[in-house]
Amino acid sequence: MIQYATDRRWRFSDSEALDLVGRIARTQVGFFGSAPASPITVVLAANEVTADEGFDVYGVHTGSSILVLVDPDLTWGELEEHAASVISHEMFHGWLGEAIPQSDPATLWFTEGATSWFAARMLTAAAVWPPDHARRTLQARVQRDYRDSELLGAMSVADAAAGVMADPRQVRFAYAGGVAACMALDQWLGTAGGIARPLDEVLRHLYRNRDGTPLSRASLEAAVSAVTGVECGWWLDEHVYGKTVLPPVDRVI
Ligand SMILES: [Zn+2]
Known part of the structure; x- marks a missing residue:
């Protein structure tokens, strides 16, 4: 099961964002042969804290849940270019980092x-x-x-x-x-x-x-x-x- 959650309306529709998340998740599940856990949840939220040299897109993962913090004015193009890369990275950690634990x-x-x-x-x-x-x-x-x-x-x-x-x-x-x-x-x-x-x-x-x-x-x-x-x-x-x-x-x- 693949879930997408958010706390606001963006410049793109929820169904577009869910479709993007779903494509990335299905590709990774296909690569490894199975999901590390179900559901895989992606939460997209606005990052209201900005700094001159801060992160513009920030991601964290725990288990198979991923939180991605982005600019509140994020466009569809920026989602595809920058946020998708962070989503893909954090999601991949569900396999390499969690299922194959990283601590050393x-x-x-x-x-x-x-x-x-x-x-x-x-x-x-x-x-x-x-x-x-x-x-x-x-x-x-x-x-x-x-x-x-x-x-x-x-x-x-x-x-x-x-x-x-x-x-x-x-x-x-x-x-x-x-x-x-x-x-x-x-x-x-x-x-x-x-x-x-x-x-x-x-x-x-x-x-x-x-x-x-x-x-x-x-x-x-x-x-x-x-x-x-x-x-x-x-x-x-x-x-x-x-x-x-x-x-x-x-x-x-
Ligand atoms: Zn990482």
Whole structure:
């Protein structure tokens, strides 16, 4: 069951918003094969608190409920472009973050990086974002917040992500670095293991075999090995837990 709730009238209709939420949810349920919990509830509410450098769209999730706070004057275009990305991200955490629990700071790079990357891919699969738009958005973010960051080479992506209360620059580096790490890992595993989009299957494997144990570096490596036959420990030591710059990727979406 997919629910949409709100506390006001927007510039778009409730049925349009419900349709958008439904498309994103059905795409993600289809990707994993089942819902982590039912209902999946999305609450859209106005954020009346604004600051010069504050969030313009803000999302939180608990269980399979998602609260998205947006500008009271949000247009349909902004909903599709910005709010949909936050809805997709927070909804994906229902699987990666909740069903596959996240509590070890050492795996935050993966939980947030994969969720951010797959949130964009789910939006293209749901025909909310054109593939070109998703590609440009992801590439621009990786370039600005990872490749052009002064933290590149000075701090590992895993360490940056583990510091959840860090300054905004480090948080942006951690998220963009997590996306870059997941894309590069997917590409490397694809070449080394000879299968297309191996991380898709790794995520499904983690979800299908979940037992309530929080994601750990060991369980991630075991899932990669089970799916691809590749031991990825040294690669993660180099590029994620170490400071070696991640290789660029050919295929973003
Ligand atoms: Zn997140």
